Amino acid sequence: MSDLLDSPVLVLTDLDDAGAPAPGALELLTTASHLTGSGVLALALADVGPQARAALAGAGATRLLVADVGQRAALAGVTGDALVAAARAADVGLVLVPGDYRGREAAAHAAVLLGSAVVADAADLEVADGVLRASRLVLSGSWTTTLAIRPHPGQPPVVAVRPGGAQAASGPLEPVVGARSLDAEPLEPAVGAAGTVSLVSRERAAVAAGPDLGEARTVVVGGRGVDGDFALVRSLAEVLDAAVGATRVACDEGWIERSAQIGQTGVSVAPHLYVGLGVSGAVHHTSGIQGAETIVAVVDDSEAPILEMADYGVVGDVTEVVPQLVDELVRLRG
Numbered sequence: 001m002s003d004l005l006d007s008p009v010l011v012l013t014d015l016d017d018a019g020a021p022a023p024g025a026l027e028l029l030t031t032a033s034h035l036t037g038s039g040v041l042a043l044a045l046a047d048v049g050p051q052a053r054a055a056l057a058g059a060g061a062t063r064l065l066v067a068d069v070g071q072r073a074a075l076a077g078v079t080g081d082a083l084v085a086a087a088r089a090a091d092v093g094l095v096l097v098p099g100d101y102r103g104r105e106a107a108a109h110a111a112v113l114l115g116s117a118v119v120a121d122a123a124d125l126e127v128a129d130g131v132l133r134a135s136r137l138v139l140s141g142s143w144t145t146t147l148a149i150r151p152h153p154g155q156p157p158v159v160a161v162r163p164g165g166a167q168a169a170s171g172p173l174e175p176v177v178g179a180r181s182l183d184a185e186p187l188e189p190a191v192g193a194a195g196t197v198s199l200v201s202r203e204r205a206a207v208a209a210g211p212d213l214g215e216a217r218t219v220v221v222g223g224r225g226v227d228g229d230f231a232l233v234r235s236l237a238e239v240l241d242a243a244v245g246a247t248r249v250a251c252d253e254g255w256i257e258r259s260a261q262i263g264q265t266g267v268s269v270a271p272h273l274y275v276g277l278g279v280s281g282a283v284h285h286t287s288g289i290q291g292a293e294t295i296v297a298v299v300d301d302s303e304a305p306i307l308e309m310a311d312y313g314v315v316g317d318v319t320e321v322v323p324q325l326v327d328e329l330v331r332l333r334g
């Protein structure tokens with residue numbers, strides 16, 4: 001029984017607007033370094049500065065491939081083409097990408113071109129008998145399935161890992177101590193049919209003005225119970241330095257942009273702290289918060305399903321509870 005893969009793993013390593021590795025990218029690299037004994041290749045789609053290179057090495061990357069595609073990094077097709085070029089150049093056995101919308105699309109695109117398989121929404125990665133095992137929530141989070149994914153140099157499977165799912169079953173992931181900085185190896189991906197789609201503009205949506213929802217450590221969510229008062233939701237989010245999310249009902253009502261929707265047909269989040277305000281806890285919503293470590297709910301219905309999964313529940317009116325909570329947090333923070 002081997003507990004490490006014997007082929008290299010390629011990791012799509014997203015950078016933020018300032019050129020620093022996204023926290024999710026570092027987690028994914030560290031996860032990969034715990035899965036394989038044959039090296040972890042980071043693929044970046046923009047130039048990587050010395051500080052960022054050191055961070056990638058510290059997270060477990062042993063090589064860095066750079067396909068500088070400029071603004072086209074936002075396009076899933078171009079990202080997929082870059083993954084294919086990197087996978088072929090380095091003969092990797094497995095490819096890991098972040099499980100956001102673009103990552104999932106890029107994974108499908110790359111898997112088709114590589115003639116391999118794609119697995120979306122993977123979590124809790126571990127290796128048993130040289131095979132990667134990944135669990136995945138299906139049917140609105142009511143079932144967990146476990147898949148065995150066999151690394152295959154030449155036709156590497158592409159796995160999209162859900163936010164917060166990059167946690168090896170072996171326990172907490174430690175950064176690599178004393179890792180050398182990496183040299184950037186340039187890569188020229190051939191952009192094929194994906195070139196028929198081009199980027200017209202890219203603007204940060206108003207809801208994304210705070211921390212990014214998918215990456216946020218703290219998320220405050222407004223449901224139908226806030227009755228359109230997202231200023232109330234934001235007042236708590238601000239004091240907690242949290243991202244603002246919403247249920248589908250709140251988005252359907254037009255109280256907040258659709259991009260804030262969390263759940264089966266929205267974004268999946270995996271924060272340290274999730275605070276639901278006036279959220280009942282329907283399975284379509286809670287399937288998107290399975291990775292949350294601590295769940296707090298403020299809801300006026302003591303029978304609301306969210307209270308069954310909450311670590312801390314307050315049964316009360318959000319218009320009374322939230323201002324008190326904000327005042328107390330402000331007081332505690334001095």
Ligand SMILES: Cc1cc2nc3c(=O)[nH]c(=O)nc-3n(C[C@H](O)[C@H](O)[C@H](O)COP(=O)(O)OP(=O)(O)OC[C@H]3O[C@@H](n4cnc5c(N)ncnc54)[C@H](O)[C@@H]3O)c2cc1C
Pocket residue numbers: 222223224225226246247248249250261262263264265266277278279280281282283284285288298299300301304316317318319
């Ligand atoms: C195919 C499909 C996909 C879906 N995908 C999603 C998805 O991705 N994300 C999603 O969120 N939903 C999704 N839904 C909808 C989902 O089933 C629920 O309808 C929705 O999540 C409920 O949102 P809610 O909790 O805001 O509203 P409700 O279920 O109406 O809950 C509101 C809660 O607030 C409480 N409340 C009311 N007033 C107050 C107050 N003043 N103070 C405190 N509490 C108060 C109520 O008692 C209630 O418990 C989907 C549905 C379908 C069929």
